[in-house]
Amino acid sequence: MATHQAGVGVLVRTELFKVASSRWQATGLLAVVVLHVPLMLWSGQQAPAFWEGLRSRSGLFVAYAVMAFGVLVVAQEYRHRTAALSFLAVPGRARVTAAQFVTVAGTGLAMCSALFLAWLAVGVARYGGTGMHLDRPGQVVGAYAVVAVTVCAAGMIGVGLGTILRGSTGALLALGGCAAVEPLTDLTRFHGPATAPLGVLAWPTSELEISSLAGALCWGVLALVGALIAVRRDISS
Amino acid sequence: MTFTVSQGTVTGFLGPNGSGKTTTLRALLGLVAPNSGEALLFGRPYRELDHPARRVGAVLGNASHPGRTARDHLRACGIPLGVNRRRVEDVLATVGLEAAAERPTGGFSLGMRGRLALATALLGDPELLVLDEPNGGLDPEGIGWLRSFLRDWAARGRTALLSSHVLAEVAQTVDNVVIISEGRVVLDADVRELGHQHGRGHVEVHTPEAARLATLLAAEGLAVTAAGGDGLTLPAGTAARVGQVAARHGIALVELHTHGPDLEEVYFSLTRPLAGAAATGGYGP
The missing domain is CATH 3.40.50.300 (P-loop containing nucleotide triphosphate hydrolases)
Structure with missing residues (x-):
């Protein structure tokens, strides 16, 4: 077997370089983070509500932004035909796909971690450590874990759909369609690919919490498996 | 393949x-x-x-x-x-x-x-x-x-x-x-x-007395075709004989030269197997 092909680590570095060197991607991701700053400065709530909203504030917007980012990272490779170049350099395509999952999930993780810390700091400054449950660290870590897992799952769903559909229009429409239809019935509410992260992030006290978190994870894993199969298809143009 | x-x-x-x-x-x-x-x-x-x-x-x-x-x-x-x-x-x-x-x-x-x-x-x-x-x-x-x-x-x-x-x-x-x-x-x-190997090429000759030369060359047993105006076309390898015949009968030549085989012609003959097969079939036993 090929022994000199780049490993996933090198390919993650490649993907990060691509993000940094294209004009709008890095700016767009930074904008998503920066847009939270005014809200941090101006939002006024009571301590309990501020704690309750910590997960949705640090994860919800980022989750959807990272989902779209995941779609675009893959779709642009097919649109501009650079996917063929990647697969010529690394014929083991699963590695390229794995690197894209790691890159997008890692980017999302960095973004939501920074926001979680920032929101927590704002809360502590305003309502004190007790108001933000710093005396119950298990709850803080739990909240962070939910944010981190759902944001990564959202990114995985984006990369997976982008790899399966090979185009951003179809993938984004599919996710938008899911987001519009999923909440309509009780059965799919917060369990579909688009709304599973939303459910667990936005309704922290809901009885949907565990099943919704599981839903987000399962969709993420399903997207990864689907992408690893779909990436093997022919690149004929 | x-x-x-x-x-x-x-x-x-x-x-x-x-x-x-x-x-x-x-x-x-x-x-x-x-x-x-x-x-x-x-x-x-x-x-x-x-x-x-x-x-x-x-x-x-x-x-x-x-x-x-x-x-x-x-x-x-x-x-x-x-x-x-x-x-x-x-x-x-x-x-x-x-x-x-x-x-x-x-x-x-x-x-x-x-x-x-x-x-x-x-x-x-x-x-x-x-x-x-x-x-x-x-x-x-x-x-x-x-x-x-x-x-x-x-x-x-x-x-x-x-x-x-x-x-x-x-x-x-x-x-x-x-x-x-x-x-x-x-x-x-x-x-x-x-x-x-696959193309023939041809000889092209131009003279004001094309009709007379064509008759003389045909009499020598050469396959002559008119190429429009004052031009004649002959199979490859006949240039020397064309020159001799013209000199013997005092016909002035404007131009006499051998064209290499036309690559496009070769290419077409190879990439159109159906047309080629039909043509050969017509002359086959």
């Missing part, structure tokens, strides 16, 4: 549109899976080559993110190959894109995109270059530049395989031609012998 590309040569891979050139090349490069059989390069499937980019560089049309600069595009492509920055500058210089290195590729002309695609293929310093229709979109200067690049490439012992659907376009670039039609190899030959 099997054909050999010898080291240190440029081989043209020809066939009409839709004959399977691009699909064959992409199958060799592991980008498409053959419906049946397997595609081997250096005796192995592409994905099993040790360090594939060191062995093969491919130009498959223009591929680059429009928002990325030429230099960043090459650096991004070079990271998985373990290529350093100096190599990126080297290939930029090789294709003459140094001045445009910091410009986003979205604003590149077709000629510049072609050069960038070639630079990308050269990153891994491969021994074999595979180019799919590299002349598409190039102006005559670009085509001339690519021709001299490939001749130089072969002179340094490297190997190239380039596809085209126009034989005349690559006839001066290639050493060998492989012609395919309907997914089969119909010819694999040295381009200089191609004409001699």
Whole structure:
């Protein structure tokens, strides 16, 4: 077997370089983070509500932004035909796909971690450590874990759909369609690919919490498996 | 379908549109899976080559993110190959894109995109270059530049395989031609012998007394056809006799010369097997 092909680590570095060197991607991701700053400065709530909203504030917007980012990272490779170049350099395509999952999930993780810390700091400054449950660290870590897992799952769903559909229009429409239809019935509410992260992030006290978190994870894993199969298809143009 | 590309040569891979050139090349490069059989390069499937980019560089049309600069595009492509920055500058210089290195590729002309695609293929310093229709979109200067690049490439012992659907376009670039039609190899030959083996060529003569000369030549047993105006056409190898006959009868010749075999004619006769078969069938036993 090929022994000199780049490993996933090198390919993650490649993907990060691509993000940094294209004009709008890095700016767009930074904008998503920066847009939270005014809200941090101006939002006024009571301590309990501020704690309750910590997960949705640090994860919800980022989750959807990272989902779209995941779609675009893959779709642009097919649109501009650079996917063929990647697969010529690394014929083991699963590695390229794995690197894209790691890159997008890692980017999302960095973004939501920074926001979680920032929101927590704002809360502590305003309502004190007790108001933000710093005396119950298990709850803080739990909240962070939910944010981190759902944001990564959202990114995985984006990369997976982008790899399966090979185009951003179809993938984004599919996710938008899911987001519009999923909440309509009780059965799919917060369990579909688009709304599973939303459910667990936005309704922290809901009885949907565990099943919704599981839903987000399962969709993420399903997207990864689907992408690893779909990436093997022919690149004929 | 099997054909050999010898080291240190440029081989043209020809066939009409839709004959399977691009699909064959992409199958060799592991980008498409053959419906049946397997595609081997250096005796192995592409994905099993040790360090594939060191062995093969491919130009498959223009591929680059429009928002990325030429230099960043090459650096991004070079990271998985373990290529350093100096190599990126080297290939930029090789294709003459140094001045445009910091410009986003979205604003590149077709000629510049072609050069960038070639630079990308050269990153891994491969021994074999595979180019799919590299002349598409190039102006005559670009085509001339690519021709001299490939001749130089072969002179340094490297190997190239380039596809085209126009034989005349690559006839001066290639050493060998492989012609395919309907997914089969119909010819694999040295381009200089191609004409001699498969084409006839002809002799053309011009004289004000064309009608008289035609009669005299026909009397000598030569197959003469009128070529319009004052011209006559004869089979290859008859020039000397035409000259003798004209001199003997005091006919002034304006022009007498032998045309080499028309490559396009050869190409058409090979890539239209159905038409060819029908024609032979008509005269068969």
